[in-house]
Amino acid sequence: MTFILESGYAFWNPLIWIIVFLVVMIVVYFFRRRGQKKYKKDTDQAQIFLCGEEVPEAGERHIRVGNIYWGFFETLKEYYNQILRPHTGIVNDYVLWFVAATAVSAIILLIAGLAK
Amino acid sequence: MEYIPLNFPFLAAALLAGISFYIIIFRKNLIKLIMGVGMMSSGVNLFLVALGYRAGGNVPIYTDVPEGPMVLSVPQALTLTSIVINVAVLALMLSMVINVYRHTGSLDSEKSRKMKG
Amino acid sequence: MATLITHSPILIIAIPLVTAFLTPLIGMANRKVRDALVIVSLAFVVVLVFALARDVVINGIRVYTLGATSPDLTIPTGFMVPVRIILEVDGMSIFMGIIWSIVSLAAAIFSLSHIASETGQNRFYTLLLLMVAGGFGMMFTGDLFNLFVFLEIASISGAALIAFRIKFADTQEGGFKYIVISAIASLMVLFAIGLLYAQYNLLNIGAIAQVIQYTTLDKIALALLLIAFTMKAGMVPLHLWFPDAYSVAPASITGMLVITSHACMYAAFRVCFTLYGSMLDAPVAGWILIVFGLLSMFIGVTMAVFQKDVMRFMSYHAISQLGYMWVGVGVGLAVLGNAEFIAAYGRDAMSGGIFHILNHAMYKPLLFFTGGALFHCTGTRDLTKMGGLAHKMKWTTILYIIGTLSISGIPPLNGFSSKILIYESVYQFHPILTITGIITSILTLASFTKAFHSAFMGAELPEYKEVKEVPRSMVIAMVILAAGIVFITLFPSLVVDWTIHPAADALIDQEAYITAVMGAIP
Numbered sequence: 001m002t003f004i005l006e007s008g009y010a011f012w013n014p015l016i017w018i019i020v021f022l023v024v025m026i027v028v029y030f031f032r033r034r035g036q037k038k039y040k041k042d043t044d045q046a047q048i049f050l051c052g053e054e055v056p057e058a059g060e061r062h063i064r065v066g067n068i069y070w071g072f073f074e075t076l077k078e079y080y081n082q083i084l085r086p087h088t089g090i091v092n093d094y095v096l097w098f099v100a101a102t103a104v105s106a107i108i109l110l111i112a113g114l115a116k
Numbered sequence: 117m118e119y120i121p122l123n124f125p126f127l128a129a130a131l132l133a134g135i136s137f138y139i140i141i142f143r144k145n146l147i148k149l150i151m152g153v154g155m156m157s158s159g160v161n162l163f164l165v166a167l168g169y170r171a172g173g174n175v176p177i178y179t180d181v182p183e184g185p186m187v188l189s190v191p192q193a194l195t196l197t198s199i200v201i202n203v204a205v206l207a208l209m210l211s212m213v214i215n216v217y218r219h220t221g222s223l224d225s226e227k228s229r230k231m232k233g
Numbered sequence: 234m235a236t237l238i239t240h241s242p243i244l245i246i247a248i249p250l251v252t253a254f255l256t257p258l259i260g261m262a263n264r265k266v267r268d269a270l271v272i273v274s275l276a277f278v279v280v281l282v283f284a285l286a287r288d289v290v291i292n293g294i295r296v297y298t299l300g301a302t303s304p305d306l307t308i309p310t311g312f313m314v315p316v317r318i319i320l321e322v323d324g325m326s327i328f329m330g331i332i333w334s335i336v337s338l339a340a341a342i343f344s345l346s347h348i349a350s351e352t353g354q355n356r357f358y359t360l361l362l363l364m365v366a367g368g369f370g371m372m373f374t375g376d377l378f379n380l381f382v383f384l385e386i387a388s389i390s391g392a393a394l395i396a397f398r399i400k401f402a403d404t405q406e407g408g409f410k411y412i413v414i415s416a417i418a419s420l421m422v423l424f425a426i427g428l429l430y431a432q433y434n435l436l437n438i439g440a441i442a443q444v445i446q447y448t449t450l451d452k453i454a455l456a457l458l459l460i461a462f463t464m465k466a467g468m469v470p471l472h473l474w475f476p477d478a479y480s481v482a483p484a485s486i487t488g489m490l491v492i493t494s495h496a497c498m499y500a501a502f503r504v505c506f507t508l509y510g511s512m513l514d515a516p517v518a519g520w521i522l523i524v525f526g527l528l529s530m531f532i533g534v535t536m537a538v539f540q541k542d543v544m545r546f547m548s549y550h551a552i553s554q555l556g557y558m559w560v561g562v563g564v565g566l567a568v569l570g571n572a573e574f575i576a577a578y579g580r581d582a583m584s585g586g587i588f589h590i591l592n593h594a595m596y597k598p599l600l601f602f603t604g605g606a607l608f609h610c611t612g613t614r615d616l617t618k619m620g621g622l623a624h625k626m627k628w629t630t631i632l633y634i635i636g637t638l639s640i641s642g643i644p645p646l647n648g649f650s651s652k653i654l655i656y657e658s659v660y661q662f663h664p665i666l667t668i669t670g671i672i673t674s675i676l677t678l679a680s681f682t683k684a685f686h687s688a689f690m691g692a693e694l695p696e697y698k699e700v701k702e703v704p705r706s707m708v709i710a711m712v713i714l715a716a717g718i719v720f721i722t723l724f725p726s727l728v729v730d731w732t733i734h735p736a737a738d739a740l741i742d743q744e745a746y747i748t749a750v751m752g753a754i755p
Contacts, residue, residue, distance in 0.1 A: 098418070
């Protein structure tokens with residue numbers, strides 16, 4: 001079978017997943033077909049219902065990227081403060097990192113060679 | 117002068133590379149940074165040429181070789197190629213710095229940066 | 234046909250190079266002809282690469298000696314060592330070549346309308362084709378100095394392309410950072426090549442690999458080569474220039490630059506596996522790769538969640554995905570020389586890592602192209618200003634979803650099939666690698682959902698009333714890459730058997746690479 005990928009421990013067949021995906025799609029389509037069709041277009045029936053309040057404009061309704069995952073960033077604030085510190089955006093610092101990494105890995109390789 | 121002490125060119129190359137790394141890391145002026153890159157390429161080129169040098173060797177352009185050792189020609193070919201490439205790199209860097217200065221009005225690597233994080 | 238395949242290693246490099254200098258001439262006369270020439274030459278290169286790939290898989294390594302009377306005359310009569318420049322195409326090189334040819338074709342098609350409003354288009358295509366030639370050269374060469382030359386060709390043209398739109402300030406800054414980093418990295422590569430030349434008087438990879446001693450100078454050269462290529466590939470903590478440069482380039486170029494990162498990664502693998510090979514202190518070098526990979530995976534993805542610029546956000550994801558490959562191949566390197574471990578999990582880990590290169594090369598340019606499509610339509614890269622674009626850009630939305638599901642490793646798409654190979658094999662080496670990988674995958678999905686919501690979902694915004702779907706050539710370029718994703722999804726074992734395993738075996742089998750140049754050892 002060309003579809004099966006042996007990973008060494010298990011196998012992996014995309015066809016099974018595609019069949020599952022198709023079945024789920026059919027079920028979703030079935031539920032969607034049971035929806036209400038006899039509403040009146042271009043009246044308040046097609047509008048968004050927000051407890052009877054005035055619905056804001058499209059631009060204000062959209063949740064912008066800055067507000068998504070607020071809790072995640074709040075929890076990891078300390079981590080982000082630390083991780084943003086090397087990201088200075090100054091080209092000189094980039095070269096410093098290069099020199100440091102080269103020196104460290106050269107020392108590691110030399111010490112490992114001596115240890116043998 | 118008959119011949120150069122053996123390690124002298126290598127020390128000079130290392131010194132050039134060291135100075136240029138110092139310039140690139142600690143000088144915030146972009147033009148000075150480019151000078152540092154230029155110096156580094158000179159250091160590497162000197163290192164390559166020094167590799168092929170033989171004390172008292174002949175120039176490697178003869179078909180009928182005179183007596184004695186001959187200077188290695190491969191490192192010289194490498195150096196020529198490297199010099200040509202580095203000219204292109206330096207020219208490109210300078211032209212970009214001109215544009216950076218036009219847009220930001222600054223040649224300082226910290227003041228002219230727009231992107232971080 | 235046989236002659237064509239014999240000469241194809243050099244033709245694949247030469248055709249883009251010649252076309253590069255023809256385009257400005259023809260472009261002065263007629264734009265349409267120039268565009269057609271660029272596309273046709275790249276398409277021809279794709280055909281040649283596939284023909285060569287079939288040949289390499291069936292007949293083994295193909296060498297091409299430049300300037301010799303016969304292409305397979307690697308060592309001239311009367312000499313003990315190769316003196317000419319030799320192109321050497323084995324399973325790994327041709328694997329990278331396949332990727333590079335497809336992505337460069339897609340990028341050229343995408344550019345047709347993406348840069349249609351810019352001036353200096355002739356020069357754009359010249360640089361683009363030069364970059365293609367440089368990339369192929371890096372992948373196919375069997376000569377260290379030639380590797381440096383092609384690395385410089387790819388970097389110089391790449392930097393010029395990043396800074397192509399000179400009306401924006403950030404492109405100049407990104408291009409400048411890229412060229413500084415490239416210049417320093419390639420000078421250090423040249424320095425390391427000098428160190429190797431000083432000891433062995435050789436420049437050919439196979440010839441050096443035969444006599445290398447792993448002396449102190451060799452160790453320093455290894456550190457220089459490895460870290461220089463690591464920096465050019467953009468691994469944490471040497472990744473800082475990566476988002477700066479990649480987020481400002483035209484989107485088609487960003488897609489190609491990701492593959493030049495892969496080419497530098499390939500060069501690092503080539504140095505570790507083939508140049509040093511059996512002499513290498515494999516566990517130490519392997520762990521260096523793994524540590525870089527782990528840091529890249531985790532820090533890359535956490536930085537990506539944080540970003541608000543769509544291209545920058547995808548650049549950080551590219552960094553985190555590169556980490557998977559380094560972990561996979563690093564595990565293979567760490568157990569190199571131990572046949573038992575290689576058979577148990579080393580080869581599978583390497584196959585996973587290499588398979589991930591292929592998958593990443595399909596979905597990441599696709600995502601960058603959708604980012605470019607967003608920029609094309611809205612005129613901004615800022616996600617905070619976007620919203621509700623799915624109403625207007627249906628193709629882009631669908632293709633973005635395919636890319637997103639693939640990069641997050643959602644079954645049944647191709648990202649999953651390479652990740653499962655990595656997870657299962659790497660677990661046997663050290664469980665922490667798999668755990669980091671899975672956390673990274675989850676965060677990847679989370680951040681792409683965030684970007685999807687903020688750019689495509691929601692009600693139609695009033696400022697984007699006039700937005701239309703992107704031009705047809707951009708859609709075609711994206712569909713080519715999406716078709717690649719679907720193909721790999723449906724036939725994973727076909728792809729693995731024909732391209733991935735030959736590539737992994739080519740890296741492991743150092744002997745074959747040396748024999749192809751030096752002849753059988755008496």
